[in-house]
Amino acid sequence: MNFSKFLRSFTIGFLGLSHIIRSEQNMRLHCCAAIGVIIAGFVFSLAAWEWVVILFCLGLVISAECLNKAVERLADRVTREQDPLIKQAKDCGSAAVLVVAITAAAVGGVIFLPKIWALAGR
Numbered sequence: 001m002n003f004s005k006f007l008r009s010f011t012i013g014f015l016g017l018s019h020i021i022r023s024e025q026n027m028r029l030h031c032c033a034a035i036g037v038i039i040a041g042f043v044f045s046l047a048a049w050e051w052v053v054i055l056f057c058l059g060l061v062i063s064a065e066c067l068n069k070a071v072e073r074l075a076d077r078v079t080r081e082q083d084p085l086i087k088q089a090k091d092c093g094s095a096a097v098l099v100v101a102i103t104a105a106a107v108g109g110v111i112f113l114p115k116i117w118a119l120a121g122r
């Protein structure tokens, strides 16, 4: 295994992530939400399987946002002119983020709401 190549891929990935965090308000919102959810996970002492599901969802949302940004950047390189196919490509990228974000919110509701109700009912 070529370790320096592996390390280079990691570095490139982190550079991409840092670029998106700096340039995308939505990504900063997702990151803040992720930090909030992780803190809530510790507060409510989530079970191992709950952590797995929550972390998987957080990863999916952030990953979808990264891919959406990649589509936007490539589309902008193709043309800045109004183009129906570019619109569809960008809208489909946004749809991917929307679907995983709604799914993650639903999963968060299923896991956290009963715990919040239990706490409120004490």
Ligand SMILES: Nc1ncnc2c1ncn2[C@@H]1O[C@H](COP(=O)(O)OP(=O)(O)OP(=O)(O)O)[C@@H](O)[C@H]1O
Pocket: 024, 072, 079, 080, 081, 082, 083, 084, 086, 087, 088, 090, 091, 094
């Ligand atoms: N070249 C284009 N041709 C047609 N429609 C476009 C074009 N560029 C953007 N759009 C439409 O405008 C919407 C917003 O585009 P924009 O490039 O601002 O993306 P965004 O999701 O707001 O991302 P960001 O502002 O972070 O670059 C797109 O979802 C798409 O519907």
